Amino acid sequence: MLDAVDAVLVRELQRDGRATFQALADRVGLSRTAVRARVQHLLETEVVRVVGIVHSAVVGAGVSGHVLVAVDGAAREVATAIARRAAVCFTALTAGPHDLVTRVRARDDDALAGEVDEIRRTPGVRVAEVVRCVRIMRDAHSVVRALTDVTLDDIDWRLLRELQRDGRAPYTRLAGIIGLSQAATRARVVRLMRSGVIQVTGQADAAALGATEVGGFGLVVSGPMRRVAEAVTRQEGVRFVATGFGRYDIVGEVEAASRPELVAILDAVRAVPGATVRESWQHLEVVKESYAAELPERPPAARDGVGGAHRDGAGSDR
Structure with missing residues (x-):
């Protein structure tokens, strides 16, 4: 602690x-x-790791799904097998209506369907039900803001790769890698962050911060979904909220310092007008949590001529 x-x-x-x-x-x-x-x-x-998280739209992974899995046999073995897939960014063993939950990021809906099919083919998986996330309202570990128009060149791409490895890399070291002055390097990093291409953040050991209890919830909504989701997002302890369609209208995650506090957070979510908790669950063990993107060697514009501008429907000196 x-x-x-x-x-x-x-x-x-x-x-x-x-x-x-x-x-x-x-x-x-x-x-x-x-x-x-x-x-x-x-x-x-490693109480905290500072990393750069590249916007999913930049790397062609703008579609995500929250997959609820029931298994036959050992759940940890199934979760470990699912977690090996590159498109899987989060997997946790759970207590509640599901044996495990996992999140998948993909290029488009067809690719997402293919990833879910692969999860269903994993030995031991009995049922895999997907909630297609339409809008990520809050995510403590990825960029949810809209992108401004930005064109990426090879130098930007090298910066993104380095910042993914070490978000606090000094400008002097980054400048040596890309062959520009320290001032020019800083200007590029600031542009990448302000445009929403990358978010540099600390990924912390939740237990070290006293957040020993983590859980999830699925909501059904009466009334305007966006308004309900925004109200849920404002609740203390909520670290992930996404609207979508499937089993739930809204899926989310919470963290707390104790089980009574976890119950209190879920009760606060239940108290949001228009929100009904259809199901909730507790995370017993996080098997995978990784938001580093597999960046190609070169940005899309330089690689295939499709154009380097992306749009999603402050840096400082050391």
């Missing part, structure tokens, strides 16, 4: 993974040197 200062630092890195040591020091009231030492310790012990 982290002390109060480290907990604030982790939360700040989740908000802005490239926040300067001075900005972090101002936030917690310590010296820049002390904050640098604390942040480096958090990174070295």
